[in-house]
Amino acid sequence: LITLGIILGSTRPGRVSEQVAPWVTSRTDLLPDVQAELLDLAAIGLPFLDEAEHPSTQNYAHERTRSWSRRVDALDAVLLVTPEYNSSFPAPLKNALDYLSAEWRRKPVGMVGYGMTSAGTRAVASLTPVVVALGMVPIGAVQLPLRERLRSGVLLPTDSDDQALDGLLSDLLEMTLLLRRSPTPVP
Ligand SMILES: Cc1cc2nc3c(=O)[nH]c(=O)nc-3n(C[C@H](O)[C@H](O)[C@H](O)COP(=O)(O)O)c2cc1C
Numbered sequence: 001l002i003t004l005g006i007i008l009g010s011t012r013p014g015r016v017s018e019q020v021a022p023w024v025t026s027r028t029d030l031l032p033d034v035q036a037e038l039l040d041l042a043a044i045g046l047p048f049l050d051e052a053e054h055p056s057t058q059n060y061a062h063e064r065t066r067s068w069s070r071r072v073d074a075l076d077a078v079l080l081v082t083p084e085y086n087s088s089f090p091a092p093l094k095n096a097l098d099y100l101s102a103e104w105r106r107k108p109v110g111m112v113g114y115g116m117t118s119a120g121t122r123a124v125a126s127l128t129p130v131v132v133a134l135g136m137v138p139i140g141a142v143q144l145p146l147r148e149r150l151r152s153g154v155l156l157p158t159d160s161d162d163q164a165l166d167g168l169l170s171d172l173l174e175m176t177l178l179l180r181r182s183p184t185p186v187p
Contacts (some may be wrong), residue, residue, distance in 0.1 A: 002176050004028060004036050005075035007083040009093035013041040016146065019155035020114060027165050034173065039071060041092045048095055053062045053100035065099060070141050072097040077110075078136070079169075084115030084123035097130060105135035109123045112142050117179040119145035139180065140185040 006024055010017040023040060028036040046068060052085040054061040060066050072078075082089040097104065109131050111148055113120025131138050142164040157165075 002034050002076045002127060002173055003071065003074060003075050004172070004174055005032050005039050006036055006079045006081060007039045007093070007096070009080060009090050011090070011092045015030065015042075015083070016114065016150070016152075016155060017081055017083060019144055020112060021084060022078065022157065023157050023161075024081060024112060027162060030166075031169065031173070034169075035077060037071075037075070040101060041096050044068065044096070045058065046092075046096055049098050051099070051169060055099060055181065057141070058102065068096070069100055069103050073122055075107065076180070077108045077172050078102055078104075079110045079112060079172070080172050081112045082114075082120065082123045084113065084118060084120045087118075087122045088126040089113075089123040093127075094130065097134060101134065104131070107141050108140045108172055108179060109136045110141065110172045112144070112168075114144035114149075116146050119143040119147075137175060140168050142168050 006021065006028070008017045009019055024037050025038065028034050046064065051061055051065055053061075058069065060069060063151040080093065082093055111124045111127060115123060120143045124143065128138055143162065144155075144157065144161060149161070151156070
């Protein structure tokens with residue numbers, strides 16, 4: 001069984017991510033070996049990074065940080081659902097990533113980007129070096145162009161969106177199994 005964490009990067013009221021998440025889980029539900037866990041940053045409610053020690057020490061002062069650490073540590077793979085804000089990804093997502101270090105390391109990560117004019121492409125492009133800096137293994141991304149997919153505020157993914165997401169999930173799971181099989185790290 002593979003535990004896939006689906007992290008919602010948007011925290012604002014009325015966010016489209018509340019519609020992106022059920023679309024994503026409707027596809028992960030089709031995969032028998034996958035247990036999806038939704039990690040909603042709005043509900044988790046991390047403040048701006050307030051830990052004194054560098055996360056690599058795992059010397060966390062706050063129980064909420066330890067709880068976030070345990071939740072991320074338990075994941076085998078990660079799917080970051082990110083809107084595009086001002087040519088990048090939202091600050092709460094960066095904050096949630098910055099909180100931890102070893103917990104992210106060597107985890108395969110896929111991205112679902114969405115946005116208006118640029119369909120989330122710049123959110124994904126700016127998020128990629130961040131996940132690389134954390135030692136994650138970026139697998140790929142799918143994009144949802146909201147101008148075409150939102151009708152009266154309702155998200156309507158197409159068959160080709162389903163196919164793109166299924167392909168990404170398949171690649172993500174393949175890499176998760178490959179990493180799982182790898183031997184202990186070289187000292
Ligand atoms: C502060 C802000 C900045 C935005 N900047 C961009 C942008 O640079 N490019 C883009 O394609 N869409 C941009 N948008 C549109 C968002 O991608 C769109 O509103 C999307 O629904 C936001 O995701 P959310 O509803 O889950 O928060 C912006 C939206 C907000 C609120």
